[in-house]
Amino acid sequence: MTTQTLTLAKALGAGLRRAMTDDPTVMVLGEDIGRLGGVYRVTDGLQAEFGPRRVVDTPLAESGILGTAVGLAYRGYRPVVEIQFDGFVYVAFDQIVSQLAKMHARTNGKVKLPVTIRIPVAGGIGAAEHHSESPEAYFVHTAGLRVVSVSNPQDASTVLRQAIACDDPVVFFEPKRLYHVKGEVDADLPLDDAPPMGTARVVRPGDDVTLVTFGSHVATALDAATAASDEGVSVEVIDLRSLSPIDHDTIAASVRRTGRLVVLHEGPRQAGVGAEIATSVTERCFDFLEAPPARVTGYDIPYPPAKLEGNQVPDLDRVLVAVDRVLGRVPASGAGVEVGA
Amino acid sequence: MPSTMGSTSRDDLSRAGAARAETASGTTDGTTTDGTNGSTNPGTTAAGTASTARPGDIPLRLLDEKGVRHPDPALDRWLTDVDAGTGDARAALLALYEEMVVARRIDAEATALQRQGELALWPPLQGQEAAQVGSAAALRTDDFVFSSYREHAVARKRGVAPVDLLRVWRGITASGWDPYAVNMATPQVIIGAQALHGVGYALGIQADVERGVVEPRQDGTDDDGTAAVVAYVGDGAMSQGDVNEAFVFAATWQVPLVLFCQNNQWAISEPVTLQSGVPLVRRADGFGVPGVRVDGNDVLAVLAVTREALHRARTGGGPTFVEAVTYRMGPHTTADDPTRYRDASELDAWAERDPVARLAAYLRAGGLLTDDDEARVRAAADAVAAELRAGVVALEDPPPLSVFDHVYAGPHATVAAERAEHAAYLAGFADTDTDITTGGDAGQGADR
Structure with missing residues (x-):
């Protein structure tokens, strides 16, 4: 086991990199995630490493991003979607709540949609309107979704990998206040050695x-x-x-x-x-x-x-x-x- | 009809449309099947009719309302296997006809079953048989379809058993079939949401090809190339954000997608003029997507334009929008009453353009449909209907605890606990006269 000191944002990036390396069906989609590396730089360097076909800058339409992710997952991919800010997720609400969350039950288990939705969440950073919200309850209230929120760089890395590996859709909240908090991270921690995703x-x-x-x-x-x-x-x-x-x-x-x-x-x-x-x-x-x-x-x-x-x-x-x-x-x-x- | 300069569409079909517009404008077709230029939608506050008709506004057509075949080389080249006067082609044409007749018969039987209390609801397809059968007949097995809830004939063409079409409407399941068994998603109820799923699936096909996990077909036929996706939407869906976003995303990524709109003139009680002041096909150009308007009651024209659109998708040409101008002859669903919002004269006018009768007239005129053929087709349809009825009536309600199945693909503590709670509750009835079968997977809120 080798650890390194990483910010939570870098730990997320390390988790994404590991997941993409392990599984060629993992794709990352979002706004400004390619050359820019995301507004919080979580996807920094991923497009250069994995190419624009796996790290995809999308048009600016959150419902479009989620609907596309549903279709990709239908085809067998594991999309990881970045919603740029918490307050931007609502325009994708139907695709998350009525499509992504319900498809497995709707199809009697025939269609699995392993989509991970990364959402920078909450305030305390002096941001503009729609950039500081905590919408987790909407998703907790939605049958078919799993919802997680991380508190430290190690969990950021491993829980993100667990979310991506999970056959259910996962809403993954990343507290913005923690992006620059540092911690020791083993980015290659075997997922079986980590606590299960659903545990406190x-x-x-x-x-x-x-x-x-x-x-x-x-x-x-x-x-x-x-x-x-x-x-x-x-x-x-x-x-x-x-x-x-x-x-x-x-x-x-x-x-x-x-x-x-x-x-x-x-x-x-x-x-x-x-x-x-x-x-x-x-x-x-x-x-x-x-x-x-x-x-x-x-x-x-x-x-x-x-x-x-x-x-x-x-x-x-x-x-x-x-x-x-x-x-x-x-x-x-x-x-x-x-x-x- | 005033002529205008410059349809800005680039694709072959629009050029064909432009070429045909000169002749079509002198006939009685086109404007009345248009749905935006006609006077069939009183009482609306549409943004206005198309003040200046464009060549692409005239629906492409090979069979006129009387079933008279009009050659069109640009379209005919896609029909050599179904309409070339050869023996095989005759069989293929008859098969299309039978498919349409059976679809209508299934539809009628389903409506009857609803009226008799065997189904909770049914959304009839009557009038849209050519649009559905013609487009579905263009598909390869490995193509994938995302549809709305009225595409019964498409689903049947994909291989869905008639009784499976009705499971949802009997209220016993949310999906009547396994999408991967027939390469067609189960019906989408949220208007237009499926268009984006089509984009994503098509993006996945692109990615599969780039990764080398699937090879484009190279058989030397018009079907060569990658698999493709057809996403069916209606005229009402054209107002939805998801459909417009699907246009944007599909155009940006040039995915192998055909966005197939059945403009059946009505979204429950709202006429298409409430959705758009211009023909829907014109929307496509603004997105940079080739668009084609076709007579949706002409199965041959529909087949041809869908094949060309799929060919474009398979060979790297990106998405195409097809507007099939058709008519919903029945109610929106069995719960609807169209006499509240549309005149009987409108239905009468569209009955003159009936897609099934039109094909029958063409076949009979060519000696391709004899009385014996007709009797055989009708008997086949009746047999399907009888089997459907028997199958539907025999469908049993699922066990109560199955509502907890498949909520998640993996174990979920909350659902598991609620399942156990409800099982205990139901077990409380065990020593009463109430017959409750708990059933379902024991103790889990998920598959495993």
């Missing part, structure tokens, strides 16, 4: 509170756990990694020990991933709960302009307020946390 990971063990999150907010959660430990509170942090399916067993096992749940994500609260987790924990672990679950999320508002985005993106203090709340330390109306029953 306990990234910091703890005893008092279970803090569940994903993507860039794994870092926020770890910071919060460190801060809480200064006050003698032991927070267990779970990186979901997979949003569909959700690894409810790992979450429930933790909550049965801690008795307290905080869910953290940047997407809007209403019918968000946190709602699903809080409900599931309540159903499974009601007798173990010491306090109502708390959600720390983006609000149910349009994503704000850059100078105001700090009001939307959960930060360390909002997480700590929620931790205090499930510990009974602050009133239930604690700022930035869902008001409980």
Whole structure:
């Protein structure tokens, strides 16, 4: 095993390169992904290495890109599609939700569509409108899709390869805030040695509170756990990694020990991933709960302009307020946390 | 009809259209089958009729409404095996005729089955037999078809068994056949979405050839070259973004695709004039795609233009758009009532251009269709209908838990859990009088 220090963006590129090397049916499609290497440079160098037939600059039409990917997969290819920014994915919604997601069931299992949709996601980078959104709940709500979000360069590389190798369509979220975060990466890690794609990971063990999150907010959660430990509170942090399916067993096992749940994500609260987790924990672990679950999320508002985005993106203090709340330390109306029953 | 300069289409068929326009403009055809210049669509707020007709607006035609054959060397060269007066050609022509008659008979039987409660719904194809049979007859086995939901005759020509055409409409499955068994995707309900799938599949054919995993055919025939894709859309779909994006992508990559539009004049209650103020074929040129307008009720012309379009696709010439001008003689579906939005006189006018009767007239005039032939064809159609009816009525509902099958290709914890939950729920009825068979794959939300 050889590791190298890579940014998350470079780790994604390494994952793509490995997948394309391993499987000649892997094609990459998107806007500006060829000579430019993508607006975040994730596909940097791939077109030079694999040619314009496998690394394809497409016309500017997201539905067209997804519909083309469906047809390619129908023919036996494994397209990896780049949606340039999260807010651009909606024009491809039918092709994702009604075509890509449903084709396997529609054809009684005859047609497999192993398409991976890479989407730079979420905010906190001072970007323009439509460049900072967290649309994961739409796709989690869609039967037939698998949804993952990565939090570190190693997962970026290996989960992307797992997604490409998977026979189901996968929506692959890449937190923009993490593109330049570095980490040790074994780009050739055998996929069998990596945790399965649908599993969560306990990234910091703890005893008092279970803090569940994903993507860039794994870092926020770890910071919060460190801060809480200064006050003698032991927070267990779970990186979901997979949003569909959700690894409810790992979450429930933790909550049965801690008795307290905080869910953290940047997407809007209403019918968000946190709602699903809080409900599931309540159903499974009601007798173990010491306090109502708390959600720390983006609000149910349009994503704000850059100078105001700090009001939307959960930060360390909002997480700590929620931790205090499930510990009974602050009133239930604690700022930035869902008001409980 | 005023003459205009410069159809900007580049392909052979448009030139043929231009050549024929001079003669066609002196006849009664063309404008009335046009669907945009005619007066058949009252009450619309169309952007306007084509103020200046262009040569390519006149649908190409070999058989007129009376079944009289008009030679056209540019098209005839594609029909030497079906319309050359040889014995084999006679058999091929009769086969086309039988295919159209059987398609209409299946359609009628399906409508009857719906009326009798055996089908939930049926979208009739009556009137579009020539457009479908003629285009499908141009295909190679290794070509691939993406269609909408009315292409029953295309599916049958690809090898789909009649009873399999009806499974979806009986409400027991979302797909009546294995797409890879007949190289035709199962019906698409979202209007126009399949056009892009056709582009992607055709891009895959290109990639396969470049990788050397398939070889272009080289038999010395007009079918030589790569496999190709035909994506069927309707006139309503021409307004959809996906279809317009398909034009863009197909043109950019020059993929082996024929975008075949059956302009049957109506999208449920909306006339084609609501979709476009100019003949649909003109859209193609703006995308840089050769376009051809053909009389969709003339099976020979449809076959010829589709063969030429496929030839272009197979030999690196890129995509072609075909607008087949036809007519939906029946309702949109069995749930529709066209008397609310169109006049009976319109149907009467189009009945004069019936594609089946037209071919029959041509065959009879040439002595190619005798009374015995006709009786045999009708008997064959009736036999198919009887077998269809028996097969459909015998179709059983799938087991309840099969709804969890195939949601994912691999295991998915959520679906597996919900499957187990529903199985337990159904098992609660086991000691009642309610007969519920759980069935399906045990314990999984997926294939394995």
